[in-house]
Amino acid sequence: MTHQNAPHVHLHRETFVIRANEVDAQRRLTLPALVNYLQEVANNNVRLAGMSVYDLHARGLAWVLARMKLQIFAYPHHGEAVVVKTFPSAVDKYQFYRDFRVYGPSGQLLAQATSTWPVIDLAKRQMVSVPDFLRVFTFGGDEAPLPPAKGKLLPPGPDPHQHVCTVGWYDIDVNQHTNNAAYFRWLVEGMPPWFLAAHQLAEVDLQFRNESNLGEAITVQASPLPAEPLEWAHRLFRPTDGKDLATAQTTWRPN
Amino acid sequence: MTHQNAPHVHLHRETFVIRANEVDAQRRLTLPALVNYLQEVANNNVRLAGMSVYDLHARGLAWVLARMKLQIFAYPHHGEAVVVKTFPSAVDKYQFYRDFRVYGPSGQLLAQATSTWPVIDLAKRQMVSVPDFLRVFTFGGDEAPLPPAKGKLLPPGPDPHQHVCTVGWYDIDVNQHTNNAAYFRWLVEGMPPWFLAAHQLAEVDLQFRNESNLGEAITVQASPLPAEPLEWAHRLFRPTDGKDLATAQTTWRPN
Numbered sequence: 001m002t003h004q005n006a007p008h009v010h011l012h013r014e015t016f017v018i019r020a021n022e023v024d025a026q027r028r029l030t031l032p033a034l035v036n037y038l039q040e041v042a043n044n045n046v047r048l049a050g051m052s053v054y055d056l057h058a059r060g061l062a063w064v065l066a067r068m069k070l071q072i073f074a075y076p077h078h079g080e081a082v083v084v085k086t087f088p089s090a091v092d093k094y095q096f097y098r099d100f101r102v103y104g105p106s107g108q109l110l111a112q113a114t115s116t117w118p119v120i121d122l123a124k125r126q127m128v129s130v131p132d133f134l135r136v137f138t139f140g141g142d143e144a145p146l147p148p149a150k151g152k153l154l155p156p157g158p159d160p161h162q163h164v165c166t167v168g169w170y171d172i173d174v175n176q177h178t179n180n181a182a183y184f185r186w187l188v189e190g191m192p193p194w195f196l197a198a199h200q201l202a203e204v205d206l207q208f209r210n211e212s213n214l215g216e217a218i219t220v221q222a223s224p225l226p227a228e229p230l231e232w233a234h235r236l237f238r239p240t241d242g243k244d245l246a247t248a249q250t251t252w253r254p255n
Numbered sequence: 256m257t258h259q260n261a262p263h264v265h266l267h268r269e270t271f272v273i274r275a276n277e278v279d280a281q282r283r284l285t286l287p288a289l290v291n292y293l294q295e296v297a298n299n300n301v302r303l304a305g306m307s308v309y310d311l312h313a314r315g316l317a318w319v320l321a322r323m324k325l326q327i328f329a330y331p332h333h334g335e336a337v338v339v340k341t342f343p344s345a346v347d348k349y350q351f352y353r354d355f356r357v358y359g360p361s362g363q364l365l366a367q368a369t370s371t372w373p374v375i376d377l378a379k380r381q382m383v384s385v386p387d388f389l390r391v392f393t394f395g396g397d398e399a400p401l402p403p404a405k406g407k408l409l410p411p412g413p414d415p416h417q418h419v420c421t422v423g424w425y426d427i428d429v430n431q432h433t434n435n436a437a438y439f440r441w442l443v444e445g446m447p448p449w450f451l452a453a454h455q456l457a458e459v460d461l462q463f464r465n466e467s468n469l470g471e472a473i474t475v476q477a478s479p480l481p482a483e484p485l486e487w488a489h490r491l492f493r494p495t496d497g498k499d500l501a502t503a504q505t506t507w508r509p510n
Contacts (some may be wrong), residue, residue, distance in 0.1 A: 020298050021291040021436060022309075025427045032425060036276040043275050053275075078429065168444045169451055170287060172280045174333065179276060189423045193469060196424055214448060 008136050011087045012045035018080050026255075028075040029082075031201055032185040038100045038113060039180060041086045051134060053174060060122050061131070065180045066095060069149035069205040070113040080105050088137045089145030093129050094118050096137070099145045114146040120200075122175075125211065149205050153247045156233045160221035163190040167216045178212045183246045187234050190220025199230070199252040206248040212238065218245060243245075263394050266342045267300035273335050281510075283330040284337075286456055287440040290325075293355045293368060294435060296341045306389060308429060315377050316386070317318050320435045321350060324404035324460040325368040335360050343392045344400030349373050351392070354400045369401040377430075380466065404460050411488045415476035418445040422471045433467045438501045442489050445475025448457045454485070454507040461503040467493060473500060 015039075023031035046052055046063065056062055070240040076082050090097040095118040118127045119134065138235040139145075165186045175181040185204065188196065212218060219239050225231040234248040269292075301307055301318065311317055331337050338358045345352040350373040357366035376390065394400075412445045420441045428434040440459065443451065467473060472494035474494050480486045489503040 019291065019295045020429065021294060021434060023429060024425065025429060025431050027429055030425050036274065039276060040274045137404055169446075170279065170285050170441070170444070174275065174278060174280060176280050181276060185423070185425060189425070191268065191424075193424065244499060 010045060010049055011085065011142060012041055012048065013083055013085045013255065014041050014044065015081050015083050016040075018078055018082065020078060023078040024241060027078045028200070029077070031188055031204070032181040034072070034102070034111065035068075035181040035184045037082070037084045037102070038068075038070075038086070039065075040116075041084045041100070042098060042115075042117075045086050045088070049137065051136070055120070057122065059131075061119050061128070062122050062175050063117050064120050064175075065208060066116045066118050067149050067205070067207045068115040068180075069146075069203070070100075070111060070112055071203045072111045072201060074104070074108070074110050075200060076102075076104055076110055082110065087142075087145075088115070088139055090139055090148075091130055091135065091137070094127060095130065096134075097145065097148055101143075112146060114148050119218055153205060153249045154225060154233045155247065156221045156223040156235050157226070160223040160235075161190070161192050163220045163222075165189065165218045165220060167212050167214055167218065169214065172214055178234075180208070183208065183236060186218060186220050186236055187222075187246070187248055187250070189223050190234065190236070191232070195252075198255055200255055201250060202253045203251040204248060205250075206234075206246055208246050209244045210238075212245050216240070265300060265304055265394075266397060267296055267303065268298065268338055268340045269296050270338050271295075271335050273331055273333055275333060275335065281349040282333045283455070284332070286443055286459070287436040288438040289327070289357070290323075290335070291441045292339045292357070293323075293325075293341070293370075294320075296339045296355070296491060297353060297370075297372075300341050300343075304392065306391070310375070314386075314388075316374050316383070317377050317430050318372050318491065319375050320463060321371045321373050321431075322404050322462045323368055323370040324401075324461070325366065326458045327356075327366045327457070329359070329363070329365050331359055331365055333358075337365065342400075343394055344369070344395075345394055345403075346385060346390065346392070349382060350385065351389075352400065352403055356398075366379065367401060369403050371403065382479060408460060408462060408504045409475045409480060409488045410502065411478040411490050412481070415423070415478040415490075416445070416447050418475045418477075420444065420473045420475060422467050422469055422473065424469065427469055435463070438463065438491060441473060441475050441491055442477075442501070442503055442505070445477050445489065446487070450507075453510055455510055456505060457508045458506040459503060460505075461489075461501055463501050464499045465493075465499050472497070483498075483501065 085101045089099045100113040171182040221235045236246040340356045344354045355368040426437040476490045490502040
C-alpha cells in the first residue's frame with residue numbers, strides 16, 4: 001500500500017441540507033441517504049480530477065465499491081446542513097482507499113468511513129489492476145486516514161431473521177448495476193421492525209461480493225452475534241444460485 | 256373555490272443539482288426523485304409561512320397529498336441544475352390547490368404539476384375542513400395556475416400486469432405514514448421492464464385513496480387502455496383487505 005503526502009491533495013467537500021425524504025419517522029437522516037451523500041462526494045471528487053464514472057466508461061472501466069466501514073456517532077435531523085468531506089487515502093495494486101467525514105451544523109464529527117474502490121473491466125465484469133492513468137491522485141487529505149477495514153465478517157447464526165427484497169427499476173444505476181445504497185437499505189429492511197424502532201445504527205462494515213440484476217429476488221438474513229445483542233451479522237444472497245451479494249456486520253445502540 | 260390575487264404571493268423556488276442516485280440507468284432524473292423535489296419545495300413553502308408539517312403536528316393535524324397530475328416535457332440529466340417553483344393556487348372548503356413548475360439549466364419548462372392538499376386530523380386519520388389559521392396563504396404565484404385535475408381515473412383492464420411490493424422501513428415518513436414518492440416508485444416498478452426500457456413517462460395523474468403501513472404487501476396492477484398502447488391505468492391495493500391505496504393513469508412516449 002503506497003501512502004503519499006503530496007502538496008495538492010484531492011480533497012472534496014460538499015454541504016447537504018437534509019430533505020424530508022432523507023429522514024426516517026424520527027426525523028433522523030437515514031442510512032441510505034447518508035450512503036448516497038458519501039457516494040455523491042466520492043463521484044464529484046473523481047469527476048473534478050477528470051476520472052468520473054463517465055470518463056472511465058469511455059475506457060471500458062468502472063469504479064466499484066468493494067467494502068465500506070462506516071461509524072455514525074450522532075444523527076443529524078431534517079433541515080440541518082451537514083458537510084461531507086472525502087479524500088483518497090492510499091492505493092495498492094488492485095484498489096484505491098477512500099476516507100469520509102461528516103460534520104454537523106456546529107462542526108462536530110457525526111460520522112466517518114473508510115472504503116475500498118477497485119476498478120472493473122465493464123465488458124468482462126472483472127477486477128483489473130489499477131491502471132497507470134488513474135495513478136494521478138494524491139493522498140492523505142488534511143488529516144490522518146482511518147485504518148482500512150480488515151478481517152472476515154462473521155455470518156448470521158443458524159436461525160436468522162429472514163426477509164425478501166427485489167431489485168427494482170430504480171435500484172439500477174448508470175453502471176447498469178445495483179446502486180450501492182440499495183444494499184444498505186436492504187440490510188436495514190431485513191432487520192426486525194421491533195428492533196429498528198428501539199435502536200440506531202452505530203457502525204456498519206459491509207462487503208460487496210457479487211452483482212445483482214433487475215428483477216432478482218434477494219434474501220436478507222440477520223441475527224445477533226452470540227451473547228452480543230447489539231452486534232448483528234448480515235448476509236444478502238440470491239436464492240436462485242445461492243451466491244452471496246453482500247455480507248455485513250453492524251453495531252447498534254438504544255435510541 | 257376561492258381565487259385571490261394578493262400582492263404578497265407565497266411563491267417558493269429552489270435549485271437542485273441532480274445527484275447520481277437520482278438518475279436511472281440512462282442518466283435521466285427518476286420520477287421518485289422528481290416527486291421528492293416537488294414535495295421538498297412544497298414543505299419549505301409552507302414552513303416559511305409557519306405552517307410546516309411540524310407546526311401542524313403541534314395542533315394534531317397534517318398535510319396530505321390527495322392527487323397530483325404531473326406532466327414531464329423533457330428529462331434533465333445527472334449533474335444538471337433544475338429550478339423548482341411552487342405556489343398555492345387556490346383553496347376551497349376541504350383542500351388547498353398547489354402548482355409546480357420545473358425549469359432546466361437554460362430556463363426551459365421541463366415539467367409542471369397541479370396537486371390537492373387536504374388537512375387531516377392525526378388522531379382520527381380523517382380529513383377536516385380547512386381550519387381558519389391555515390387561510391393565510393395568498394394565491395396565484397406569478398403566473399396562471401393549471402386547471403386542477405378532475406374526473407375519475409380508469410381502472411386497469413381484466414388481465415393486468417401484476418407486481419408485489421412491500422412497505423419498507425424507509426418508506427415511512429415523519430407523518431408516520433408512507434411517503435408519497437413511494438407510490439410513484441411502486442407504480443413504475445409495477446410496469447413491465449421491457450416497456451420501461453423503451454419509453455419515458457410523459458404524464459401521470461395519481462390519486463391517493465388509503466394509507467398503507469410498515470410491512471404491508473401491496474399489489475400493483477397495470478394495463479394499457481384499450482387501443483391506446485401509450486396510455487396505462489394503474490391500481491395499487493392491499494390484498495389483505497382489498498382496499499385501494501392509489502389509482503393512477505399514465506401517458507408514455509418512446510425514448
